[in-house]
Amino acid sequence: MKKRGSLKRRNTQFIILMLLPAVAMVLIFTYYPMLKGIVMAFQNYNIFNINNIEWVGLGNFKELFTYTPGNMFYNTLWNTVKWVVISLFFQFTIGFGLALVLKKKFFGSGVYKGIIFFPWAVSGFMIGIMWRWMFNGTSGVINDVLVKMGILEQPFGFLAEQSTALYSVIVANIWYGIPFFVIMLTAALQGVPEELYEAASVDGATALKKFYMITLPCIKPVLVLTLLLRVIWIFNFPELIYSMTNGGPGGSSHIITSYMMETIKSLNYGKGSAIGVIVILMLSIYTIFYLCITKFDEMED
Amino acid sequence: MTAIRKKDVIKAALLILKLAVLSLTLVLVLFPFAWMLITSLKGSQAEIYAFPIKYWPEHPSLVNYINIFKVGNFGTYFLNSFVVSAAAATVSVLCGIFGGYVVARCKFRGKKAVLFFFLFTQMIPMFVMLAPLYGMMADLKLINSLWGLVILYINMTIPFSLVTLRGFFHGVPRELEEAAQIDGCGRLASLFRVVLPVIMPGIASVFIFAFVNSWNELFVSTMFIDVDAYRTIPVALNSLILKYDIKWGEMAAGTIVAILPTMAMFTFAQKYMAAGLTAGAVKG
């Protein structure tokens, strides 16, 4: 009895010690400043004048949700949905497809994988700058190529038109996000024991069947996790929009986080923080919902 | 006979399709880089802005590359970025190994809470905490120090490392470890000697991920570093955006130079990732 107790205690100690570095780090450098940041959401915290900061309760939130001609908030919410769903769909399907193709080694597959990885090696803001320049409506290379190919009659201001600005940024985002899926999913696919496929082949399973019966279940944990994280990250990736269109024209390419950046830039930290709180809430609800649906916790055992 | 031929046709068609998809993807992925490379070789701003667009510089020159290293101190920035990213990625992966292992292997109450604790950090927009974080780092005297940057990058990448590695630990059969423990290995020893080699692909991906994220980080680095001597590459590149002009040539050259180490690392890690599994450990 006594021995088991001490074993248990040692076990607990082991767990705590192993978790401590990560937990302590995140607690101090993420949670603490976050809480302090959230407090600002309930104040009229404007760094134009930090000497008269007062509590305003839900005032900042009210301002966001009140409909006025200049209020872009609802518009940004809808854009956010488009931004996340379209980006994710293409990043994932293309990324997963490539990962499957690259699973089997062929001549030059290593080099190929290396090249596919390129976009991910560039920082978000540089990608924005790069694509903004290529999309340029008068002297951009994309326009030039499309005109030369006969697809366009004359240069088109992709980033200047309300109808195409957001989608143009999404194109850049897809380009940027594919490598992530390729990397994570090829790593996961390598973890699928080859014996399973061999056994299935003996049983005469088709390729499609093997995919559903072996590949998918084996990589499900990684799949579920990467999809979850990717949604959160795409959501929290305003840099690209910021450097490509700055939310324009007419706010047509703002998503909630880029709108938040703009608000903070206008010195209104209180309102910016309120948007941040809304982002956190939305993502938490999504995550809980998602984890329930995918039965993430059952995968523990 | 016909059946076989039909099968062959399908196979050939699939192969062609595969090749077509692969080459199209390759072109689309490479195109912006090719354009960057061409731009970086254009010696003057006038040539860069020229209309009609020039697809090859009239007088290819390396002046942009020379400029960023000679005038721009790029060597220093490169070193800073490398040190900071390597240190942050290493510590982050270590923390991820310890934490991820415990969460995957041990039974304890509040496990889900721990997982959510880390997942939650990903949902917080950086800008919510930037201002308080600045005050805090100022109090800790960690502003203008590469250490401060390392700490923030570790903090930024830990959640992903931990949660991802946890998934990889799941994939390792328990028996493997138990066998090692019966052989007299301690828990940590068996973790390092038996389990880690098996999940090398995971560790490599997580390390690269943490490294690249730190390598490319701009906002924190802009905010927390003042002096030129501690600058990192993204900040240096961002500085090329001037009030009335963007130094495209140097920017393109800098971008090309900046992706070299991450690419080298990936090429290197690739072999590793494959090797991790070929080890006989799984098959017994």
Place this chain on the structure above:
Amino acid sequence: MEKGKDMRKKVSKIGAIVLTASMLAAGSANVMASEASKEPVTIRMIESLTSPERTEILRTIADKFEEEHENVTIEIISPPLEGADQKIAQMLIAEQPLDIVEVRQQTAAQFINNKWLAPLDEYVDAWDEKDTLTSTAQTALSEIGDQVYLIPYGFYQRLLFYRADWFEEAGLEAPKTYEDIYEAAVKLTDASSNRYGWSFRGGSGGVNMVDMLYWAWLGNDKLADSTAAYFLKDTDGETIFTTPEAKEALEFNKKLYQEGSPRDSIAWGFSEMVQGFIGGTTAMIIQDPEVIPTCQQNMEEGQWAVQVLPTGPSGQAVFPNGYAGWGMTSYTENPDIVAEFILYLSNEENNTYFAKEYSTIPIHTTATEIEPYFVEGPFSVFMEMGEHPDVYCFGASPQGYEAYGEYFATIDQEYQKYYNDQITADELLEYLDSYWSEAYEKEGQKW
């Protein structure tokens, strides 16, 4: 680097002693400074409108100062332009070691409100070169806040750049009025050869351009104050946006965009406009003098020329006399030597040098004697405008209002909606009117 500096310092030691001695005789402020000179002092200054070239100019002046004061080390911090002001604000909130900050018109009110800047009155009063300051510089000294919080380092007045060769080709004269600009723009626009008349600015900061149109249509006499030109004179906070002139000006701008500018320019900011011009896409652009060296470097002589600002139907051109300057942090530990350096930066010799290299309008009247650059060539345009104060007047948006921060960050989006036909001119003007009426009601008269 450090070693070389030590060496240089040793070499200049003798010179420094001589200088210190001469300063002792110079005046009381200097006496204090030289007394403090026994201890090593580091002056940290931060730039906002950074560029590598400008940092180098400042470094040269700082090096000279260091040579004269061997105990002083000057550290120049140059954050990337994008987000520099945010960083500066954050540093000031946390009271990070900073002695000198670059204060811009947009940030001056904020810095003063938050008591981040120390008044410089006593130093300026004792300054032997204050009498040679130009009248605009005199005004700028205490324009924002009740005391002197910054010493301007230069002015950015605008001028018109145009493609002399294209104008000649088309048989056009240099435009004198906005109507001329419109006509020339339409005539020179030929989308098929990627050539457009006007460098339109619809992106970040585009509001600055359309403001000038409102004012040119209204005329200076109707504006309340040169620091709050959104309000009408002799009214209780009535805005200019309700006037028929404002509507005409707004509609003019849209016409100019739709008929004489690249479609893309709805998203253009400062850099795209300039690129459009020097890259041979657009024929005309209204910009700061900083663009002069860019043109000199990237275009051939004869391709471009400059001209005074065009006037509107009112017969006037009203434009912001943009400036920025150096301020001293309120918590600096060595105010005397810091102020001495600020004044050193601003003295006739150094400011003229700075203004020429950086291409801004200098702050001393004597600059034109020291440097013929300011009377010859492109800069003579400013002399010309200065000679007709009845035609060329200063006016600026109400930057002293708290409401201005949000306004400036978001308003371009509203204008873009108008240029894209999503909202009408009346809707936009109504929005502008209600925004500023509300601000006036909330914050009162701030001029």
